[in-house]
Amino acid sequence: MGSPAASDDGNFPACQAREILGRIGDKWSLYVISLLGEDTKRFTDLKRGVEGISQRMLTVTLRGLERDGIVTRTVYPVMPPRVDYALTPMGRTLLETVGTLVAWAEEHVADIDGARAEYDERESYALRPLSSP
Amino acid sequence: MGSPAASDDGNFPACQAREILGRIGDKWSLYVISLLGEDTKRFTDLKRGVEGISQRMLTVTLRGLERDGIVTRTVYPVMPPRVDYALTPMGRTLLETVGTLVAWAEEHVADIDGARAEYDERESYALRPLSSP
DNA sequence: CGGAATCCGATCTGATACTG
DNA sequence: CAGTATCAGATCGGATTCCG
Numbered sequence: 001m002g003s004p005a006a007s008d009d010g011n012f013p014a015c016q017a018r019e020i021l022g023r024i025g026d027k028w029s030l031y032v033i034s035l036l037g038e039d040t041k042r043f044t045d046l047k048r049g050v051e052g053i054s055q056r057m058l059t060v061t062l063r064g065l066e067r068d069g070i071v072t073r074t075v076y077p078v079m080p081p082r083v084d085y086a087l088t089p090m091g092r093t094l095l096e097t098v099g100t101l102v103a104w105a106e107e108h109v110a111d112i113d114g115a116r117a118e119y120d121e122r123e124s125y126a127l128r129p130l131s132s133p
Numbered sequence: 134m135g136s137p138a139a140s141d142d143g144n145f146p147a148c149q150a151r152e153i154l155g156r157i158g159d160k161w162s163l164y165v166i167s168l169l170g171e172d173t174k175r176f177t178d179l180k181r182g183v184e185g186i187s188q189r190m191l192t193v194t195l196r197g198l199e200r201d202g203i204v205t206r207t208v209y210p211v212m213p214p215r216v217d218y219a220l221t222p223m224g225r226t227l228l229e230t231v232g233t234l235v236a237w238a239e240e241h242v243a244d245i246d247g248a249r250a251e252y253d254e255r256e257s258y259a260l261r262p263l264s265s266p
Numbered sequence: 267c268g269g270a271a272t273c274c275g276a277t278c279t280g281a282t283a284c285t286g
Numbered sequence: 287c288a289g290t291a292t293c294a295g296a297t298c299g300g301a302t303t304c305c306g
Contacts, residue, residue, distance in 0.1 A: 013242055014184045018160050020238040020245055025158035027151050043268055051147045054300055059269065069248025079306075080267040090244060094237060100230045105153040109146055111223060112153055115202025176288055187280055192289065212286075213287040 023068055024094065028053055028061040033091065033098045036071065040086040070094065156201055157227065161186055161194040166224065166231045169204065173219040203227065 023029055028050065035041070035049045047058055062085060065071040070091035076082040087095065156162055161183065168174070168182045180191055195218060198204040203224035209215040220228065 013239075016242045016246065017235075017239045018164075018185065020242065021160040021163055021235065024234070024238065025160055025163055027154040027158055030154055030158055031151075047268095052151065055269080056301085057299065060299085067249055067252040068245045069252075075268095078267095081269075081306080083268060090241065090248075097230055097233045097237065101157070101234065102150075102154065104227060104230065105157065106146075106150045108223065109149045109153065112201045113149065115223075116200055119200040119202075180288095188289080189280065190278095193279090208288095211287095214286080214289075216288060 020068070023064055024070070024098070026061065028057055029065060030098055030102055032058070032061055032065065033070070033087065033094055034102045036085060036087050036091075037095065038087070038092070040074075040084045043083050043085070046085065065091070153201070156197055157203070157231070159194065161190055162198060163231050163235055165191070165194055165198065166203070166220065166227055167235045169218060169220050169224075170228065171220075171225070173207075173217045176216050176218070179218065198224070 024033070031050045031053070032046060035046060041049070043058070043062075046062075047053065047055065050058065053061075062071060062073065066073050069088055072086050072088055074084040074086075076084075157166070164183045164186070165179060168179060174182070176191070176195075179195075180186065180188065183191065186194075195204060195206065199206050202221055204218050205221055207217040207219075209217075
């Protein structure tokens with residue numbers, strides 16, 4: 001329904017791969033996946049484990065990962081509620097790569113910080129016509 | 134106005150690592166990095182190589198990667214302009230991991246597509262009170 | 267505890283037009 | 287060729303409130 005023949009990019013394989021990369025490449029997803037590891041974790045565990053994530057973003061992220069078949073969500077009908085999250089077999093195949101990526105980011109914080117400072121100086125400098133204080 | 138000492142998260146290491154993950158985890162960055170590989174490529178080559186990227190997003194992505202010290206940008210002062218992009222040594226250390234991630238996404242398009250269909254059905258089904266057509 | 271729903275400013279992004 | 291500038295629409299994401 002709706003659009004007859006316009007923009008069916010949505011079904012284009014390359015477009016789907018991009019969407020998937022968007023999901024797993026998301027900073028929150030990366031942390032959630034690497035934090036889950038081989039274990040089963042509860043919502044609050046993840047919230048504590050992923051520094052700085054809001055409840056909303058954790059919920060949204062987990063929903064997305066669940067929908068894509070990367071994590072499983074198990075609800076126990078008790079009060080107070082208890083929900084367990086874990087990686088699916090497919091999700092586990094991501095673990096090593098994601099772990100490497102997260103580790104890379106953490107290892108290169110200083111390098112990148114330096115590169116940024118250098119770049120910013122170069123740029124502000126390039127933009128200034130002639131003088132320097 | 135308001136917050137005097139609140140939210141200096143900006144300098145917090147964990148926050149910086151997240152920001153870096155946000156950059157390299159970005160779908161466009163991932164494609165650009167893996168496409169660059171060991172080579173030097175021109176702007177237009179990248180534009181053609183990264184399916185579906187707009188000129189604007191390619192520019193923005195490359196600027197970010199340059200600022201973070203992941204790619205180099207070489208401008209030749211000729212007409213018409215010529216600009217070469219390549220990975221820095223630091224950028225090259227990402228290549229294997231990023232390549233794996235991109236390959237993973239492409240390999241799992243079908244699986245994830247299936248998982249999504251299943252999830253969507255389960256959900257729409259769960260939300261409906263009782264009846265089914 | 268683990269959400270869902272809503273509000274709303276901030277950010278992102280594509281389209282378009284212009285340029286050296 | 288390789289951008290920059292601008293603008294409007296879409297999306298993101300935090301804060302808040304309410305719920306079983």
